[in-house]
Amino acid sequence: MPDIPSLFGGSRGDRFDDSDQFVPEHLPDPDAFLDGHRVLDGDDHVAVHRVAREVFEERGVYDVTFGYNLARLNLDRRHPDAGFRYAEDRDDPSILRAEFTPTTPFCPQSKTLTVGAFRAWNGLADRHDYDHVRVRVAPMHQQADAINAELDAMDAGDLPAASGDSARSAGSPTGERDDEAESESLSLSEEFEAALNRLSGETE
Numbered sequence: 784m785p786d787i788p789s790l791f792g793g794s795r796g797d798r799f800d801d802s803d804q805f806v807p808e809h810l811p812d813p814d815a816f817l818d819g820h821r822v823l824d825g826d827d828h829v830a831v832h833r834v835a836r837e838v839f840e841e842r843g844v845y846d847v848t849f850g851y852n853l854a855r856l857n858l859d860r861r862h863p864d865a866g867f868r869y870a871e872d873r874d875d876p877s878i879l880r881a882e883f884t885p886t887t888p889f890c891p892q893s894k895t896l897t898v899g900a901f902r903a904w905n906g907l908a909d910r911h912d913y914d915h916v917r918v919r920v921a922p923m924h925q926q927a928d929a930i931n932a933e934l935d936a937m938d939a940g941d942l943p944a945a946s947g948d949s950a951r952s953a954g955s956p957t958g959e960r961d962d963e964a965e966s967e968s969l970s971l972s973e974e975f976e977a978a979l980n981r982l983s984g985e986t987e
Contacts, residue, residue, distance in 0.1 A: 799858040802836070805829050809863045811884035813870065816919040816931075820870035820880055831869050831879065832857060834911045835904070842903035846892065853896055862886050867900075877914040879904075884921040893920050894930045901937055 800806050805825050813822045823831055836854035839845075844853045857866035865886040872878035881900065885893045897920050904916035917938055920930045 798860055799855070800860065802833065802858060803829055809860055810857060810866055811864050811868055811882075811921065813868045814882055814884070814921045814923075816882040816917075816921070817868060817870040817880055820873045821876070823869040823871070828869060831911075832867065835867065835881075835900075838903040838907045838910055839900065841907060842899065844896065844899040844903050846896065848886075848892065853900065856886075872917075875914075877912075879911075879913040879916045881916060881918045882921055883918065885924055888923050888925050890924065893924050893926065894933070897930060897934060898937070901934060 800809055805828050807824065832854060836852055839852050839854050845851060846853050846856060849856070849859070854867070856862060859865075865884050868882050868884075870880045870882075872880060881904070883893070883897050883900065885896075897918050901916070901918040904911070904913075904918065908914075915938075917934070919934055920927050924930065
């Protein structure tokens with residue numbers, strides 16, 4: 784699909800890195816959950832994040848603020864300190880650690896998104912080579928301790944890691960669709976018509 788200039792200036796392509804690029808200056812630094820483990824970078828990071836995009840798309844793990852697949856946050860140049868970083872566990876390389884840094888310390892979606900990511904990764908285990916994927920939110924979030932305690936319990940099996948459509952609690956896609964899933968998107972004309980209808984409703 785051709786890149787369409789944004790009504791707010793610039794095109795979508797101007798705002799995102801390519802999905803096959805590793806651009807460390809546009810990614811959060813690895814934090815406590817990855818400390819001491821084999822942090823992925825370069826092609827290793829790109830390969831793992833490609834799988835993240837696929838499982839998030841299937842399970843509907845979307846950031847409702849920006850209206851796109853959560854994996855796309857890693858590519859969004861407007862938020863260079865937000866997104867996922869990964870590491871293989873130093874004691875068991877069959878375990879992947881995924882640390883999510885939200886855009887703000889008070890992001891209200893952080894629990895929903897990390898739980899959704901956990902369920903997507905572990906509910907679609909046939910899509911990757913890891914036996915288990917552990918997910919945590921970075922400590923910069925104001926509720927990191929509480930969120931990570933729940934994720935700890937999910938790791939231990941004390942809370943159900945539900946599969947199916949349960950991960951869609953992150954919200955339905957409402958804005959920019961993931962470019963990798965354009966075949967499932969509305970046509971451009973339908974999107975434009977829907978946008979006009981929304982604007983008309985807001986002005987009534």
